[in-house]
Amino acid sequence: MTRTPVNPFYAARSGARLATHTGPNRPAPRAAEFEVQYARLPRAPRTASPVPTLTSLYHDSDPGPYGNRAYPGNCSGNLIRDLIRFLGATAVYDPMTGSGTCRDVCRELGVACHSADLREGTDACAAAFEAAFDLCWLHPPYWRQKVYSSDPRDLSRAPTLEAFLARYRELLASAARALVLGGKLAVLMGDYTDRVAGFVPLTYHTKRLAFDLGLRQHGTDIVRFSHGASSGYKTYRSSFVPGLHDTLVVFEKPR
Numbered sequence: 001m002t003r004t005p006v007n008p009f010y011a012a013r014s015g016a017r018l019a020t021h022t023g024p025n026r027p028a029p030r031a032a033e034f035e036v037q038y039a040r041l042p043r044a045p046r047t048a049s050p051v052p053t054l055t056s057l058y059h060d061s062d063p064g065p066y067g068n069r070a071y072p073g074n075c076s077g078n079l080i081r082d083l084i085r086f087l088g089a090t091a092v093y094d095p096m097t098g099s100g101t102c103r104d105v106c107r108e109l110g111v112a113c114h115s116a117d118l119r120e121g122t123d124a125c126a127a128a129f130e131a132a133f134d135l136c137w138l139h140p141p142y143w144r145q146k147v148y149s150s151d152p153r154d155l156s157r158a159p160t161l162e163a164f165l166a167r168y169r170e171l172l173a174s175a176a177r178a179l180v181l182g183g184k185l186a187v188l189m190g191d192y193t194d195r196v197a198g199f200v201p202l203t204y205h206t207k208r209l210a211f212d213l214g215l216r217q218h219g220t221d222i223v224r225f226s227h228g229a230s231s232g233y234k235t236y237r238s239s240f241v242p243g244l245h246d247t248l249v250v251f252e253k254p255r
Contacts, residue, residue, distance in 0.1 A: 051086045056220045058082075058248070061227040066108075067101030069228065072146045075139050075188060077101045079224060079248065083186055084109060087250075089135035093178050095124035095171075102137045123153050125170040129178035136175040139188045140168065142202055142246075161197050169209045176213055179253045184218055185210070190226075190246030203247045215251040222248040 044055045053060070058079055063069055066077025080102050084092065090111060094102040097117035106113035114133070116122035124138075141148060141156035143164045148156045155171070158164035175185050189206045193199050207217070223245050226232075231242070 049086060050088075051082045054082045054086050054222070056222055058222050058224040059227075061225075063228065064105075066104040068099035071099035072148065072230075073139070073141070074099055075101055076224070076227070077105045079188075079222075080105045080137060081109065083137075083248070083250075084111060084135065087135055087184055089184070091133045091135070093129065093133040093136040093175065095122065095127055095136070095175065095178075096139060098139065118149065118151055118154060125153070125155075125167055125174055127174045127178065129174075131178070131180050131183075133178050134180055134183045136178055136183070136185045138171070138175055138186065140171060142190050142192050143200060144194070145190075145192045161194075161200060165205055165209070168205070169213070172206075172209050172215075173213055176215060176251075176253055181253055181255045183253045185215060185251040185253070186248060187251070188224065188246055188248045191243060193240065203249070206249060210249075210251050214254065216254060218250045218252040222250075224248055 041057055041059065044052070046052070060076065060078050062076070062078060063074070064077040064081065066080075067074055083089075084105065092102065092106050092111055092113045094106075094113055094115040095117075097103060097115045097120075100115065103113055103115040105111075106115075114129075116124070116127070118124065141154070143158060143161065144156050146156060148154055151157065153167075155164060155167055158167055172185070172187075179185060187206055187210070189202050191199065191201050191203055203221075210217075224247070226244050226246060229244075232244075
């Protein structure tokens with residue numbers, strides 16, 4: 001007898017039961033069955049963290065009452081909230097406002113936040129802040145996976161991967177300049193497959209560019225499960241391994 005792995009966290013919230021199946025030659029699951037499968041996560045050790053639920057696997061499906069979930073690529077505000085609490089940040093720089101998720105989180109926590117966006121005329125790649133913040137939150141476009149505007153300065157409008165990476169380096173450099181010594185730069189980035197360029201490992205490029213700028217990684221990667229992604233409701237004719245996560249990498253500006 002085999003059991004379908006169940007994530008106790010989700011099972012407790014949804015009332016799901018362990019599904020049992022007999023025999024090694026269980027028929028392939030129907031499409032509907034994928035909606036009720038649960039993954040059992042590793043047991044996390046007890047630490048002195050002020051946010052014990054913040055681990056290298058971030059699986060909270062509740063986005064929280066922040067920003068606008070209808071905005072393309074909107075990120076869970078709960079992740080930003082947990083990160084700010086864990087780092088003890090007191091001044092946050094949010095140069096890519098989007099729907100205002102980070103700004104809403106900071107308002108709730110009573111944390112100072114400077115939020116700006118290209119729609120308001122502020123180019124995050126050319127911002128001129130100097131050493132004013134202890135945390136910068138970045139959730140850049142995953143190149144042209146989603147095109148956000150017609151502005152040629154928009155990272156999602158970069159015509160080639162090389163052009164995107166050149167602008168992306170400017171973004172990371174600008175964000176790093178805005179940090180005090182010891183400040184943290186948090187970047188949420190995902191890989192994707194482009195029709196022309198093929199598989200694009202943007203998480204790798206993020207680290208490469210950040211290290212070239214003299215930043216160092218602060219702690220483990222945080223793999224965020226992509227709950228609510230629009231791709232999960234689509235049907236594709238091609239065969240590929242779907243990406244169900246993106247990665248939060250926290251860098252530190254050396255003292």
